[in-house]
Amino acid sequence: MSTIEDHNPPSSGSISKKRRRQTSEEKYERELEDARVLLKMKTEQIAILEKELNKAKVNAVTRIRTVQEAEQQKPQMEQHQKEEEANEQVEEVQEELAAESAAVDSMETTDQIEATVEGNLNVDILLLSSYILMNFQLYNKALDEYFDVASLREYDRIVNMTFASENEAFHFFNEYAKREGFSVRRSSTKKDRLQNTIKFREFCCSRQGLREKKYLEMPDRKRPATPISRCDCPVKLCIKLDPKTNRWWVQNFINDHNHDLTAPDCTPFLRSHCSINESQKCEISSMKASGIRNCQILEYAALCSGGYENRGFQEKNLYNYTLGHEQSTMLADDADSVLRYFKEREESDPDFFLKYDTKDGCLNRLFWADGQSVVDYAYFGDLVIFDSTYKLNRYNMVVVPFLGCNHHRSTIIFACGIVSCENNETYRWLLEAFLQAMYQKHPESVLTDGDHAMGKAIKSVFKGTAHRICSWHMDRNAQKYIHDPAVLQKFKELLSGICSREEFEKKWISFAQIVSQRVLSRQWLKRTYKCRESWAAAFVNKKMFLGMSSTQRSEGLNADLHSHIKSKMSLGMAVQKFERRLTHKRTKEAELDCKSFQKEPVLQTHCPDLEKSAAINYTPRVFRIVRDEIKMAAGLVVNETLSSSMPLRYIVVQIEKAESQYIVHCSIVEDNVEKLACSCAKLETAKLPCRHIFAVLIHMKATCIPRCCIRDRWTKYVKSGFPSDRKGGAFKVSSYLMRYHELNKIARLIHSEVAKSPEGYLRKMKSLKEEMQQYNDNHKHAEKCKVKQEYEDGVQASPRIANPKPVVTKGAPKKNKTTYERIKSAIESSRKNKCRHCGHRGHNRQTCKLLRQVSILVC
Numbered sequence: 001m002s003t004i005e006d007h008n009p010p011s012s013g014s015i016s017k018k019r020r021r022q023t024s025e026e027k028y029e030r031e032l033e034d035a036r037v038l039l040k041m042k043t044e045q046i047a048i049l050e051k052e053l054n055k056a057k058v059n060a061v062t063r064i065r066t067v068q069e070a071e072q073q074k075p076q077m078e079q080h081q082k083e084e085e086a087n088e089q090v091e092e093v094q095e096e097l098a099a100e101s102a103a104v105d106s107m108e109t110t111d112q113i114e115a116t117v118e119g120n121l122n123v124d125i126l127l128l129s130s131y132i133l134m135n136f137q138l139y140n141k142a143l144d145e146y147f148d149v150a151s152l153r154e155y156d157r158i159v160n161m162t163f164a165s166e167n168e169a170f171h172f173f174n175e176y177a178k179r180e181g182f183s184v185r186r187s188s189t190k191k192d193r194l195q196n197t198i199k200f201r202e203f204c205c206s207r208q209g210l211r212e213k214k215y216l217e218m219p220d221r222k223r224p225a226t227p228i229s230r231c232d233c234p235v236k237l238c239i240k241l242d243p244k245t246n247r248w249w250v251q252n253f254i255n256d257h258n259h260d261l262t263a264p265d266c267t268p269f270l271r272s273h274c275s276i277n278e279s280q281k282c283e284i285s286s287m288k289a290s291g292i293r294n295c296q297i298l299e300y301a302a303l304c305s306g307g308y309e310n311r312g313f314q315e316k317n318l319y320n321y322t323l324g325h326e327q328s329t330m331l332a333d334d335a336d337s338v339l340r341y342f343k344e345r346e347e348s349d350p351d352f353f354l355k356y357d358t359k360d361g362c363l364n365r366l367f368w369a370d371g372q373s374v375v376d377y378a379y380f381g382d383l384v385i386f387d388s389t390y391k392l393n394r395y396n397m398v399v400v401p402f403l404g405c406n407h408h409r410s411t412i413i414f415a416c417g418i419v420s421c422e423n424n425e426t427y428r429w430l431l432e433a434f435l436q437a438m439y440q441k442h443p444e445s446v447l448t449d450g451d452h453a454m455g456k457a458i459k460s461v462f463k464g465t466a467h468r469i470c471s472w473h474m475d476r477n478a479q480k481y482i483h484d485p486a487v488l489q490k491f492k493e494l495l496s497g498i499c500s501r502e503e504f505e506k507k508w509i510s511f512a513q514i515v516s517q518r519v520l521s522r523q524w525l526k527r528t529y530k531c532r533e534s535w536a537a538a539f540v541n542k543k544m545f546l547g548m549s550s551t552q553r554s555e556g557l558n559a560d561l562h563s564h565i566k567s568k569m570s571l572g573m574a575v576q577k578f579e580r581r582l583t584h585k586r587t588k589e590a591e592l593d594c595k596s597f598q599k600e601p602v603l604q605t606h607c608p609d610l611e612k613s614a615a616i617n618y619t620p621r622v623f624r625i626v627r628d629e630i631k632m633a634a635g636l637v638v639n640e641t642l643s644s645s646m647p648l649r650y651i652v653v654q655i656e657k658a659e660s661q662y663i664v665h666c667s668i669v670e671d672n673v674e675k676l677a678c679s680c681a682k683l684e685t686a687k688l689p690c691r692h693i694f695a696v697l698i699h700m701k702a703t704c705i706p707r708c709c710i711r712d713r714w715t716k717y718v719k720s721g722f723p724s725d726r727k728g729g730a731f732k733v734s735s736y737l738m739r740y741h742e743l744n745k746i747a748r749l750i751h752s753e754v755a756k757s758p759e760g761y762l763r764k765m766k767s768l769k770e771e772m773q774q775y776n777d778n779h780k781h782a783e784k785c786k787v788k789q790e791y792e793d794g795v796q797a798s799p800r801i802a803n804p805k806p807v808v809t810k811g812a813p814k815k816n817k818t819t820y821e822r823i824k825s826a827i828e829s830s831r832k833n834k835c836r837h838c839g840h841r842g843h844n845r846q847t848c849k850l851l852r853q854v855s856i857l858v859c
Helices: 015-087 093-159 166-180 278-289 294-305 315-329 334-348 371-380 424-437 452-461 471-481 485-496 501-515 519-530 552-564 571-598 608-617 620-635 691-699 735-754 758-778 819-830 849-858
Strands: 184-191 198-205 236-242 247-254 353-359 362-369 383-386 398-405 411-419 445-448 466-469 636-641 648-654 661-669 672-678
Touching (some): 015 093, 166 184, 278 294, 278 315, 334 353, 334 362, 334 571, 353 424, 362 424, 371 411, 383 552, 411 571, 424 452, 452 466, 466 471, 471 485, 471 519, 552 571, 571 620, 608 620, 608 691, 620 636, 661 691
Antiparallel strands (some): 184 198, 198 236, 236 247, 353 362, 383 398, 398 411, 648 661, 661 672
16 A cells, blocks of 8 residues: 655645645546446456356256256156057067167167266366356456455545544544554654644554563563564554644555454454443442442443443453542542531531541541431430441541441441540540530440440540440450350359349359469459449349440441441542441431331230230331230239339239249329339330230230330331431532433433334434534534542642541450361471471471581580
8 A cells, every 4th residue: 555655734825736736636536437447347247257157057957957857758668668568469579679679779878868968067067167266256356456446545535534633533543443453552743842732643553663672681580571562563644733724634644554453353352442431430430439349340331232342441441440540539638628528518417517636737536427317316315336446448547436226226327436546535535526416415325345445435424324345345355364164154144144233242252263363364353343333234234225235236337337448448438438338327227117107017916905006106126026025924924912002013923933023013193004114124224115014014904005115216206306318428429420420310211211112212323323423523622521539529729637647556356266276276286397306396307406416416
């Protein structure tokens, strides 16, 4: 293929250049006209040859039919001759022999005719095949000449093209390369020295150039060399900017490859044809924000595009984009962007509370709670559970969520704090900020792990609040110092056994005498006994903890957060993920509220009136607990104790265990039950009526549960006074993404209806293509919109608060070796080499120090 070198743009001031250009155009037109005439002649020759071929086929078919008719007539003649022989038995034997000889002669003549016809037919077939082969060669030659003319037209079209921008030229050349089967890249440029703008750009084949020799000869290479992809391919497209028209015109175009082109099914894997467009970036960003993995995104993109080759990007492109997107969120003003986000939340939510402080100009402590959390705490703030969790941000700051239990017995989040250290001062600051956000309302009880600094802060800030240490943490801590299972079982009895305080003191003395043999155990005993009122069931069984004894809800939330928030995330991304998990839990609460109002449980007990009253008031999960209490009330016997004054006293006894008695006090005013109290104190500690109270109500033939036994925190209507705002700021995105999702939502509804019929599909495709072409024509000079997941649109202000410094946290205590780990270490130690001289393991006879010392003494 010829090339055009130094092709200058048309100029109105030069007549000679116009003439040369007109001459070249006339030359091309003459060549095209000659090619058309030649193509027409070849087409006529092919038509004549096809007619002759059809005539030859007709003659061959006629000859074959003649031979077949001759073969069909031969058996009829033989049958006729046999009939004549049977009728003429009188004739002589000689005549019969003569007739037979005549018949044989006739048969030989027929065979000769058939052989002659077959020979002629084979000759005709050979001639026809050679004739057809010659015709096909002429036809292929004509096709080659035709394609040469088509490529010449394509070349002429590209050379005379102009482009509005450099990107438009690159996209055109890339699409052309995709059809042909090669990849392209941007190459050299030339700039205008005065204006410092690009005036020349070269696009080339991706296999242009050669690898430098120094990269081929590397004696100290540690990794295998990358396969060579460059072969100095000369294909290129050079464009130049015309300053008068401000358009790019083609200065040079070479389309002569020195390598094999790629097959169409392999072209999507070439580098310039693997890219993620803006629409796909929006979808991928939304999927990653929802926690969808990269492999699932690849499957979804392949399903929507009709195959892996049609999705436009490959696995490597997706991983590179997601990694770059995550790194772009790690801003230099990470802490300041989080504070700006919370400031926006304060403007939209009047009850939003934010508090933070700095240390050496860096963010040190952060606490926030939104308006919905404040409302939830007003209803369910009788119990607060909080614990610290680690590795949820790149600064290793500690996350401290404040949790509670709602009317569905589900975990609810009241507030959250992020701190750099875990000392008494930090926890005091968090608890004071919590009270300030909740309008100085103290909780009735607090459930935490065994952190000493946290316990001191609770005593100083939450005065009068019952504090309980998690029983699981106490049991886990005891396993460090107690290795005897029998002694450990005694500690568990002290931990969860219900007894009086005097009995606990006696049991503790006997237990301490067994454990206090080791120094470390004596220190642990002193610390544990000192805080016995926070963990022993003898001291906390009469306090309100809603039937909870461990921080399992906090551990469950921590596991949920760790599944969505990674240790390398920025502080802003971690806060955004936390807000989404908060919104998720509120959405589940709304779903349970809907089910509680729309469905009614099936009655199962022997007291349908009381069970129906419980179903009307309580949420479904709490109702199941109350129903079990009603069922167990059937195994109790009530003995009424007469009393001249109120309250009445009932003694409730279990049928199987008469020694266990519970006393229920009942106050009745004007035939209405005003107060019920049981000695088991479940109504005070769990805020639910116990089986003993239900036994008394059955004895009194009550038809509904008294109002004094129903606590509002477990009812369906506890939050009916104020509307709930469960969305919060979890799904705040940039204005670009918001507009994109709104348009996409409406477009999907339209497309789902249009795709039901082929006619509607074709009509919609046509209108979309026309609209896309019109959009491209109107926005050729517009720059590409960049999608960024930021907390606000516009230019960000300079950072005022520096990012937190990475800290070293306490972390979880080291775990004792399990039985499996001890067995594994024993097996590994047994596999070590054993010395044949001294018998010790870990070395052999050649490296034995004892043998070496003996040999030195002998010498």
